[in-house]
Amino acid sequence: MNKILVIGCMITFSLQVNAQNDTTARNLNEVIIQENRIQIPFSKQSRNISVVDRQQIETSPARSLQEVLSFVPGVDVRQRGVSGVQADIGIRGGSFEQTLMLLNGIKLSDPQTGHHMMNIPIPLVNIDRIEVLKGPASRIFGQNAYTGAVNVITSLSDTRSLRLQGYGGDFGMKGINLAGSLPAGKYKQNLAISYDESNGHQYNSDYQVSNIFYEGGLDLNANNAIRGMIAYTDRTFGANGFYTSAFPDQWESIQTTLGALSHTFNDQSFSINTRLYGRRNVDEYRLRRNEPSFYQNNHTSDVFALETNGSYKSKLGVTGFGLELRKEQIESNNLGNHERSLTGIFLEQLVNLGEKTDVRAGVYSNYYSEYGWKHFPGLEVGFQASKALRLYSGIGSSFRIPTYTDLFYVGPTNIGNPELQPEEARSFEFGGKWTHASWRGELVYFNRYSESVIEWTRTSSELPWQPQNFNEVAFNGVEASAYYRVNPNSKTVQVKELMFSYNFIDANFTSQPGLESRYALTALRNQLIGGVLVGLGEKVEWNTKIRYVERISLDPYFLLDMRVDYNRLGKLGCFAEASNITNTDYIEAGTVQMPGRWFRAGIMVNLE
Template sequence: MKTKLTSILCLMLALSGAMPIQAQQQLDSVVVTASRLNVQAGQMGQRVTVLRGEALQRIPATSLDDLLRYLPGIEVQSRGLFGTQADITMRGSTFNQVLVLIDGVRVNDPLTGHFNGYMPVTMAEIDRIEIIHGASSAIYGTEAVGGVIHIITKAFAQSSDKGLDGQAEVQYGQHQTLTGSAGIDWQTDNLRLVAGVQHAQSDGHLPKGDSLPYDFNLTTVAAGLGLQLAPNVRLSLRSALDTRDFNARFFYTRSTYDLSREQVRRWFNQAALRWQHDERHETQLVAGYQTTTDSFLFNPAFPGNHHTTRQLDLKGWHRIEAGEAVRFTLGGQYLGKRIESNDRGNHRTGQFGLFALAHVQPSGKWDLQGGLRLEHESSFGTELVPQLSISYRVLPALRLRGFAGRSIRAADFTERYISTNLPALSPGRNLGNPDLLAERSWNVELGTDAVLGPTLSAHLTGYYRHATNLIDFVLTEGSQIPNATNIDPSGTYFFAQNIAELQTTGLEAELRYRKELSAGALEATAAYRWLDFAQDG
């Protein structure tokens, strides 16, 4: 049994003319589309944060992952500047256990969770960001363990504003650092066109005693189109290209032979059709297809690794409001993953999910929300994923909430297949395991949201997660590794296995202050997080 304690204190001050997070006076008024039930944030029974695009523009961030650092409850572990690469964790999760979505389409890459921070979206495109703190696998399937980050772009958002809006900026600094961004937003009665570009490059700083500067060249270009085909039918389309070329030395190892360089290219395409049949019935169809190419060279003296992954994300659901106090959603999803790699081989998987969600309001004070998902994938079989949440309004300015649910995470292609396609693997290297089971977790949380005055609000959440089948690379004798023909039986390897159980207990506290001023508003956020880990295995 091992225990680890972590405490973090965050403070953010901002002067803005827009509300970055739901107003204290309207604690429950923001509708969360990530719920797929279109309920208000205070009715979900989980901690939910919603940030508007106007406020995001005023936060002094150089990239999207840099912006997420300002949000309580999210930890961003960056490697490199200006969003070169970042791992995102929530509530003590691993970087593989946070689900990132753009307009409902998965960003998480099937190769490795290290790529989940490569979000192919420009700051100028963002309408809002919805963050669900905690498990949501019943809604979204695998990877939604520590939380969900849902980015909604302007092309996929409803807005009554019309006209043309644009922005651009360029900055130059030492080490030949050049950054720039630009965006346009043009809207008429039935059409909305949004486009953006973001670029950062630098020759990089040269650490003392080193011969390789940490240079980078990062570019994101995107365009989206929203079409109102009829008063009750909307079609949205979007495409984005994200390219990255950077010095990756010591990103993944501390070896003295590490002279790593990496190039990543991601092409992200998506479409959505929303059909509002009448006041009580709505159908949504969402499709996404992404191709990611990764070229990684550890050292010029050794052959490089080249991977291409393709991911098809298809989903649809129908929402019904059966009455004033009852609504439910039925839907399904298909997730197809494919890899072509000289190191990991050529593989493909198909993942199917069926889900049912319901929200009931038995009285003006109570909100009950439940979900059930049946998930199947060839690698881990069939999993049943339930969740239930309760919200109770004690006073107009005070809510209590509770949540319990199961979550799962499937092994990625690196954990399953790394080095399995090499003709001969030297001892001491990582080796994948095609027989890995899904990680499983049970999650419980209790919390409260309160308005303490016209300028002050508070949020407090305690949570517990019991995870099993956690995946890690364990030093293993070659003779104990089954079905591996490219290893030395007398050597030892870091072999991927389901080996651990982990119990995570945590507490999150937030205090928000907002004061209206003639030129906008002053907002401050103080947050405290406490974590305790107990591991078996």
């Protein structure tokens, strides 16, 4: 363990810094879910949504967004290595290609491959909250929101602040995170920088990850505002077992750049947001790290998009509308040079039927240059049975287009299929939300049926994997969760948060005889997550997290993680984390053996 960090913790414990109230302990029912058109408070949503706020992010035993998401019910995180150097995210048994990632509503999907979905150029310290929408989200966010969507939210501050974190740990792990807010008159701006590195927990698993994120915003007057953002991430890592176990010296280096500019007009009855954004991803992959001439892929993908989204309040309710223009292109020595364009149209209506019932219906229609017109309707109904209990139900359609890797990749163990068609699914869910005092609970059943899921298959272990459109796939699942939170007080020992969730998914695959499936039979079956955050006095917080994960045809595993914070909200604090305390032997993705018991510790400086 890094001696400097340990000494820093000892010094911090000797300081007498006044405790601060945890301003992140907001009322979740009042949080407005950041969809692109009709925005509804969490308490009035007729969807299965999880929100991870700043307090949960800061107290979780996690150093990356990927690790934070692993504690969200119904989300299946499959890491290759530690600290989120690369991870695949699935929702409700879906694959990593079927989840849409967003940053402040901006789509981060990459036309090359879903493996780049989590190349999010923002340090964890700058995230305000994370919204996870489970179920079909194409009507809300468009293409590729097949089984759900994850929206990472940042916020601009009115006050000056500076936050600095440094840490070190096993495997030569060390990192530093810096986030500052420096408003100048009416102009608000944030800057965040981070750097993380490790020697790796096994042979050829070292990594270096750098992030820089800047955003600014200006309120022009009471109705108009502009906001801009530019971000960059560089991820370079040894990729032992990432894509095949036959070549332990795999290596990859990825650089992602994101820029966006938006304008918002808002008055009492009408609002509209127009934004322009672009994303570039540069990917260099080597089968042998020090022999690029043996086998090397170089890909550069670009996405350019213009979106307009708005809402109008009238006697009929709230009308949402939107238009999306998107162009995707790639230059690659393996996949070739390709481009495609999309036009999408959104239309939806929210209507209140009396005081207890509301209906929200809409359709997303798009035209892809390669596949023509597709239409995806959806409907949600909510019923406020009592002050504490809300019942809801919904149906919807979703789809995902093949990536360029699905279509054109040529390699020693994988080969694409240019005849692939988009995935399409029909989904249904029914659930109930219960809220009383400091408690919140939810129970939901869902069903998803598809006749065209894209799955990598092969007929023999001696042949390469190739994607096919499956004939028939059905998912049925149940999610149950309970959550408790209270504001901190002066008690010597206080349970601040308590959470428990259980997910069960039954997957029924009908495939052609003699075909071996690569991803379908690794879908989530049973998932149990528990956690308790205990306050010890005014300054110490102790968070314990457990996870039990079982996937189809794979061995189940149990993980225990802990984190202790001292003076987290004060001027100077420190923390210590222990991951996989039970020293469990497990694999989440590919053939990457995850580490056994390991530790991290660090210091935090908060200045205002």
